[in-house]
Amino acid sequence: MNALQVINARFHYDTSVVIDNVSLSLTKGEFLGIIGPNGAGKSTMLRLMCGILKPRSGDITLFDKTLSEQSQKTIARQIAFVPQETHFTLNFTVEDVVMLGRYPYQRPFAREEKKDFEAIDYAIAAAQVEHLRKRPINSLSSGERQRVVIARALAQVPRILLLDEPTSHLDLHHQYSIMESLKKLNAEGLTVAVVHHDLNLASLYCARLVLMHGGRIVASGTPNKLINEETLNQVYGAKVRIVQHPDRGVPQIFLHTE
Amino acid sequence: MIKITLMIIAFLMAVAVGILAGPAALDAQIIQLRVWRVVLGIFAGGVLAFCGCLLQGLFGNPLVEPYTLGSASGAALGASIGILIFGAISPILAFLGSLGTGLFVYTVARIEGGLLRDRLILAGVVMSFLCSSLVMIIMVVGGRELYEILYLLMGYLGVIINSSNRMMIIVLIIISLGLVAFLYRFHRELDIISQGSETAAGLGINIQTFSIIVFFSSALLIGLTVSIVGAIGFVGLIVPHVSKLLFGPKHRFNLGASFILGATFLLFADALSRVITVYELPVGVVTSLVGVPFFIFLYKR
Numbered sequence: 398m399n400a401l402q403v404i405n406a407r408f409h410y411d412t413s414v415v416i417d418n419v420s421l422s423l424t425k426g427e428f429l430g431i432i433g434p435n436g437a438g439k440s441t442m443l444r445l446m447c448g449i450l451k452p453r454s455g456d457i458t459l460f461d462k463t464l465s466e467q468s469q470k471t472i473a474r475q476i477a478f479v480p481q482e483t484h485f486t487l488n489f490t491v492e493d494v495v496m497l498g499r500y501p502y503q504r505p506f507a508r509e510e511k512k513d514f515e516a517i518d519y520a521i522a523a524a525q526v527e528h529l530r531k532r533p534i535n536s537l538s539s540g541e542r543q544r545v546v547i548a549r550a551l552a553q554v555p556r557i558l559l560l561d562e563p564t565s566h567l568d569l570h571h572q573y574s575i576m577e578s579l580k581k582l583n584a585e586g587l588t589v590a591v592v593h594h595d596l597n598l599a600s601l602y603c604a605r606l607v608l609m610h611g612g613r614i615v616a617s618g619t620p621n622k623l624i625n626e627e628t629l630n631q632v633y634g635a636k637v638r639i640v641q642h643p644d645r646g647v648p649q650i651f652l653h654t655e
Numbered sequence: 656m657i658k659i660t661l662m663i664i665a666f667l668m669a670v671a672v673g674i675l676a677g678p679a680a681l682d683a684q685i686i687q688l689r690v691w692r693v694v695l696g697i698f699a700g701g702v703l704a705f706c707g708c709l710l711q712g713l714f715g716n717p718l719v720e721p722y723t724l725g726s727a728s729g730a731a732l733g734a735s736i737g738i739l740i741f742g743a744i745s746p747i748l749a750f751l752g753s754l755g756t757g758l759f760v761y762t763v764a765r766i767e768g769g770l771l772r773d774r775l776i777l778a779g780v781v782m783s784f785l786c787s788s789l790v791m792i793i794m795v796v797g798g799r800e801l802y803e804i805l806y807l808l809m810g811y812l813g814v815i816i817n818s819s820n821r822m823m824i825i826v827l828i829i830i831s832l833g834l835v836a837f838l839y840r841f842h843r844e845l846d847i848i849s850q851g852s853e854t855a856a857g858l859g860i861n862i863q864t865f866s867i868i869v870f871f872s873s874a875l876l877i878g879l880t881v882s883i884v885g886a887i888g889f890v891g892l893i894v895p896h897v898s899k900l901l902f903g904p905k906h907r908f909n910l911g912a913s914f915i916l917g918a919t920f921l922l923f924a925d926a927l928s929r930v931i932t933v934y935e936l937p938v939g940v941v942t943s944l945v946g947v948p949f950f951i952f953l954y955k956r
Contacts, residue, residue, distance in 0.1 A: 449856040473859030480853045486715045487849040487904035497847050501859045505840040553858070 399461070400425040400557050400588045401476075406445055406455035415441045416452070417612035423557065428583045429590040430603030434633050437609040439592040440481070443559050446590065447478040460556075473501035477550035479560040483542065488533045491545050495520055498552030517552050524548035524578060540571030547575065557588045564598060576602045600624055600647045608632060624648040658901050666915050669922035670697075676926035678933070691816045696925050697918040698828050699812065699884045700894075703727075704917020705835055706873045707891025708898065708909050712845035713869050717953055718776050720891030721753075721877045725782030727888065729756025730881035731807045732786040732793075737882075738807075739797045743820075746827055750878030756782045757874050809939030810887030812925045827879050834876055835914065841869065842906035849904070887939045889946020890917050890924075896953070 401423040408416040415438050423429055423446070431439045444450040445457060448464050457464040459475060477498070485494070498520065499513045521527055524547045529537060534545060543563060550558060560579070564572040572595075580602060583589045593599035599606060600620040608616040608623060610632045616623050629637045629650065636653035673693040674686065707720035721727040733752025737745025760782055764775035787808055794804040805811075816824065844865055847855045852862050894917040895909060902908040924941040931941070 444853075447857060449853060468859070469856070469861055470859035473857065478853070478857035480851065480857070483850055483854060485850055487846070489846070489904055493846075493905065494850070497843070497850070497858065500843055500847060503843065505843075 398425045399423065400427075400459070401446055401590075402458045402461075403442075403446065403452075404456045404458070406452040406457060408441055408445060408450060408452050415612050416445065418455070419609075419612070419614055421607060421614060421617075423588060423590055425556075425588055426583070426586060427588060428580070428602065428604045430599040430606045431590065431592045431609060432594065432596055432599050432606055433609035435594070438612040439594075439609050440561050442609065443478070443561050443590070443592050447476045447559050448472045449478065470501045473553060475555055476557045476559060477553040477555035479543075479546055479550050479558070479563055481561040481563075481565065483546050485534045485542070488535045491526055491529045491532055491534060491537070491548075492517065492521070494534055494545055495526075495548045495552050498549040501553060516554055517548075520548045520551035523551050523582060525574065540567045540575075543567065543571070543575065544578075547578070551582075555587070557590070558582070560589070560591045562592055562594060564593075564595065572598060596624065596629075596650050600649060601642060601645060620647045624650065662901070662912065662915055662919075666919045669919040669926075672926045673922040677929045688813075691814075692812050692925065693922060694828075695812045695814060695824075695884055696922040698831065699810075699880050699887060700890055700917040700919070700921025701914040702831055702835065702876050702880045702917075703887060703890040704894035704898075704913040704920070705838075705910060706876050707917075708895035708906070708913040709838060709841075709845070709869060709873050710891070711895055712849060712906055713866060714775060715849055716775055717896065718892070718950065719779075720889070720895075721873075722783065722886065722888035723776055723779045723892060723950070725756040725760050725779040725786065726753040726874060726877045727881055727886035728783040728786035728790075728808070729753045730878045731886040732756075732789050733878065734882045734885075735790045735793045735804075735807055738799070738803070739793050744882045746823075746879050746882040749882035750875050752786070753878040753881065754871070754874040756786060757870065761870070805937050807881075807885045809937035810885035810942075811937045811939075812884055812921075813935065814884060824883055827883060831876055831879050834872055838869065838872055839910050841865070842910055845906040845910075846904075885937070885939065887921065887942055889942045889950070890921055892953075893946055893949050894920055896949075 399422050403419060403421040406416055406419050419442065431442060433439050441450065445452055448469060451465060459467070459472065464472065495517045496509065496513065499509065499516060502513070521530060524544045526541070526544050526548050529541060529545065534542060537545065564575055576598060579589055591603065603620065605618065606620055606623045607614050608628065615632060616628055624639060626637055626639055638651045638653045639648045640651065642649045670693055673696055674689045703721055710719045710724060711717055730749040730753035733748035733750065734744050737743065737748040760775060760778040763778040764771050790808060791804060844860055847858055847860060855862055895913045898909045898912040898916055902912050921938065925938045928936040928938045928941045
């Protein structure tokens with residue numbers, strides 16, 4: 398079943414075309430990686446998929462209902478979006494930040510209800526930030542903050558989680574633990590799509606990859622099928638060598654130098 | 656709870672000081688004047704601090720307030736044009752002045768996908784100077800007393816309330832309080848917007864509509880307030896920060912606390928303006944004396 402379907406979408410800022418007639422289906426329960434060089438349109442694609450940006454033409458459906466016909470709050474109850482970086486101009490506690498993820502369910506003036514507290518308890522546990530719960534957000538490291546943002550997204554109780562380079566600028570420990578958390582959530586039934594520019598992480602964790610270049614999808618398939626020297630040379634303009642991951646057998650990429 | 660209690664006590668003290676402080680002996684007539692003055696102080700201080708809190712939240716900028724954004728001076732310009740044309744304060748022109756300067760500043764500071772913090776303040780201060788100069792010109796050309804100019808530009812709570820303006824002022828206060836109550840509902844949206852516009856959009860907030868509603872309503876509130884008591888500076892800057900220090904960053908508490916603390920601050924400032932010298936000073940002189948060092952402190956931080 399298609400969770401999210403993008404049909405012939407186009408998008409441009411002013412005159413430069415960013416997304417050029419792209420179609421993409423996100424199957425329910427899958428773990429999709431969107432890869433491609435800088436400026437390929439990956440992030441824009443993700444923003445179209447969660448309704449932050451509207452396509453200039455084409456159509457996007459969420460569980461077979463047109464996205465643009467649904468209110469932004471209705472969409473936010475089904476799709477959660479994790480931006481690449483979040484600046485916290487106000488120093489909320491971790492718990493308060495996660496509670497903001499309940500916004501799509503709350504009415505103006507109403508106080509938080511029992512189900513809100515249950516949802517944030519679940520989200521805080523799933524993102525493994527229990528020990529940070531009462532800490533002010535700006536006292537955390539960037540890796541910890543990213544986990545809190547993921548917890549806030551999970552408090553939305555979404556069916557689909559979209560993440561924009563969730564592990565960029567993070568150390569190995571946080572890369573590993575965030576990707577492992579996502580893998581676990583995916584195994585529990587959450588549909589996940591991640592924009593990655595770390596090809597090795599994408600290959601290791603994503604069941605399917607789409608490769609974008611110049612606003613188009615140029616290839617799609619399992620990491621084994623999609624990642625090969627010829628395609629990457631062409632798209633990235635860099636010479637690469639590919640080896641098998643020692644544990645998982647998926648392709649891992651190295652730069653080739655003389 | 657203790658903090659809330661202290662806040663209420665401070666507020667009640669400010670009301671008492673507002674009625675009692677001053678050179679003249681208390682009699683029935685003085686008390687009646689002072690009660691009106693206290694009502695105006697609560698209204699203006701509350702609304703200006705509330706707007707400051709709202710605008711700081713919307714723009715994610717700790718230096719923004721009706722005065723630094725130029726809106727208050729714009730409203731004073733509108734009001735003075737009203738005095739020139741109709742011989743009386745005109746809330747509508749004050750609103751248009753506040754909205755006009757606000758929009759100008761917003762346009763100057765706007766870049767693709769956001770606002771430049773520093774440009775917002777610079778444009779606001781520049782507009783503030785421009786509007787002040789225009790008010791001076793209008794008043795001098797219109798042959799008005801200098802006193803009236805000062806009152807518009809610096810703010811003055813001792814407005815003479817008589818049968819001709821009483822009804823209008825009461826109606827304006829009621830409209831303003833209604834708007835304040837309406838805007839209070841957006842406390843969650845403001846919390847979320849502090850974490851970036853993409854976060855807000857992802858959680859289901861239509862940023863554009865929301866910004867327009869908040870910006871427009873606060874321009875209206877500033878216009879109404881300035882048309883009654885003039886452009887009082889720095890209440891909207893200082894008070895939300897004090898509120899944040901006391902009650903933390905959540906707008907649910909800050910919007911309400913800013914209103915009460917703003918009223919308290921302005922009542923004390925007004926009482927001070929009556930007793931510092933033999934002459935009454937415009938209350939904005941006192942708020943600026945406190946506010947300018949505070950502004951510099953915030954800017955340096």
